[in-house]
Amino acid sequence: MRLRDYILILVLAVEAVFLYIAKVDLETIAILAFLVIGFRLFRKKLYTRIEGRIRSRVVVTAAYPEWAVKLVVLISFIVTLIVLKWIVFEVLKISGLDIEQSLRAALAGS
Numbered sequence: 001m002r003l004r005d006y007i008l009i010l011v012l013a014v015e016a017v018f019l020y021i022a023k024v025d026l027e028t029i030a031i032l033a034f035l036v037i038g039f040r041l042f043r044k045k046l047y048t049r050i051e052g053r054i055r056s057r058v059v060v061t062a063a064y065p066e067w068a069v070k071l072v073v074l075i076s077f078i079v080t081l082i083v084l085k086w087i088v089f090e091v092l093k094i095s096g097l098d099i100e101q102s103l104r105a106a107l108a109g110s
Contacts, residue, residue: 012036024106028099035088039081050077 012033019029051073054061061069092099 008037008040019103019106022106023109025102027097028102028106031092031097031099035085039085043081046080047073047077050080 016029016033019032020026054073054076055069058072061072064072089099
């Protein structure tokens with residue numbers, strides 16, 4: 001494992017401790033940790049797919065400088081991650097696990 005991976009594990013552990021101190025349910029902490037790890041593992045694959053599709057299918061980007069293409073890819077990647085996070089949280093809410101409400105209730109009570 002790389003240093004980056006150890007730092008991610010350390011940050012997740014510290015976040016979990018703070019959430020536990022704030023009296024957030026253990027189920028919510030586990031789901032949030034699972035989502036963070038999942039998005040972390042999925043990030044590299046998603047970024048390369050978005051970059052490949054933008055470079056191959058959007059013909060206009062051939063005329064742009066390299067930094068502009070990277071900026072378009074980065075913005076597309078961030079928007080995609082936000083939409084995916086929203087979808088995951090909505091699916092969890094529909095299935096009865098409202099993560100946002102659980103966090104708000106725990107943090108408002110502490």
